[in-house]
Amino acid sequence: MIHPERIQRLNEHKARRENFVLYWMQQSQRTTCNHALAHAIDLANGLSLPVIVYFGLTPLYPGANARHYTFLLQGLTVVRDALLRHGIPFIVRIEDPATGVVEMARDAALAVTDRGYTRIQRTWRAEAARNMGCPLVQVESDVVVPVETASSKEEYTAATLRPKLKQQRDRFLVPLEEREIENRLGTGPDSLDVSDSEKVLARLGVDERVPAVNWISGGQDEAEKWLEKFIKEKLKYYDTLRNDPSKDYLSHLSPYLHFGHISPLRIALRVMSSGHTARHAFLEELIVRRELAMNFVHYNNMYDRYDSLPAWALKTLEEHAADRREYEYRRKELEEARTHDPYWNAAQRELLVKGKMHGYMRMYWGKKIIEWSASPRKAFDAALYLNDRYSLDGCDPNGYAGVAWCFGKHDRPWREREIFGTVRYMNARGLERKFDIRAYARAVEEECGSGAGDRR
Ligand SMILES: Cc1cc2nc3c(=O)[nH]c(=O)nc-3n(C[C@H](O)[C@H](O)[C@H](O)COP(=O)(O)OP(=O)(O)OC[C@H]3O[C@@H](n4cnc5c(N)ncnc54)[C@H](O)[C@@H]3O)c2cc1C
Structure with a gap:
């Protein structure tokens, strides 16, 4: 139906x-x-x-x-x-x-x-x-609950959207019966041969300085394989270990969701049928967080601009825009992972080489860009540029909401401090306290090297 x-x-x-x-x-x-x-x-x-x-x-x-x-x-x-x-x-x-x-x-x-x-x-x-x-x-x-059905306005936070989704969700969590076309056609009008990717890329004339990755490849069949692997090996630990960058308990489905190679409905139904208790934590991310991002992009036409931030966040960031920065990096230095912070550099290296950064490190990464940029506006533009250029799942509502979250969107004010004002802050000590973050940095170095990743 x-x-x-x-x-x-x-x-x-x-x-x-x-x-x-x-x-x-x-x-x-x-x-x-x-x-x-x-x-x-x-x-x-x-x-x-x-x-x-x-x-x-x-x-x-x-x-x-x-x-x-x-x-x-x-x-x-x-x-x-x-x-x-x-x-x-x-x-x-x-x-x-x-x-x-x-x-x-x-x-x-x-x-x-x-x-x-x-x-x-x-x-x-x-x-x-x-x-x-x-x-x-x-x-x-490409959403479980159609965006206007979930809410008729831009939502403040996950807490305001969650109950609305909860009301509607079960109604939409039903499998789609596959159809067969009765009037089949053998051939149609001329088409590009999409399997000859080298030739197509040359014809498209796209920017080749950010090369394809080889640890993951596109397609609905591949998406299904990653989904099954996640359910078999990782889902049961998702609620407790998903945030730990030194371990890999993520689904890696975001590139597939971004390109529509898999439907969130299909993922949700499959995860629900697994019976694991951790499914609730996963569905919170897949449905509530992801559909909050869709809500943001649908109702806020400025979603990819600094000015889309909530008024309280803009005010506090601007009040602290002239605060002294202990470290200040230009976009190029950030891009080439040349900061003083080995954990941040590791996260950026993951992004450059693999096209995907651990979800928890994405938050830390965005927060540090605020701390080290000449102004919050410059920080916003740099974060979005790097995310969209190097992430396989970039240019996505989740990316716009994720970057904006680092600057206070879908969040609340916290204790006031330099540069951030009342926008939530994250620091390296937190990473060290919670995780074996050195193991994460070592693992990235082994897999992605430690030099500049871009070919330029
Ligand atoms: C600065 C920043 C930038 C981000 N950029 C992107 C981006 O460009 N594209 C993108 O898809 N996501 C982005 N995110 C959100 C999130 O980090 C990724 O969706 C997640 O890391 C994808 O990896 P996964 O599929 O292995 O995640 P899993 O943890 O396995 O999650 C499964 C799915 O749930 C959804 N999900 C998980 N976490 C979030 C979240 N915080 N917000 C919204 N949906 C979520 C995603 O659709 C994800 O594929 C960003 C977050 C931040 C803080």
């Missing part, structure tokens, strides 16, 4: 007597547990038409580089093969998606799309809905 709250019409056009139903895949880059694909198949079967799936591959995605595009192409290759097995052609073209989809929809009875929350994704959909000659229907599949 697809809840009606997941479905929204984006224009007023009437369905036409045409040749196929178009699914414009953009956010939910998968064939399993994809409500938008399921809805497109339902509509096509109702009209006795085939489905064609289109993906517009833009070379201009802000902040994206070879690391991100490689992961994305790995995922699209799996999607192509899975769709073809089901008689659904997959057309990928290098072009602006909002323009490309209008062209693709020229002979379509109607078009369905999925839902991402960032500004660029929203802009694409609005532009396509305006210019398309057929209906464009949006189906939300």
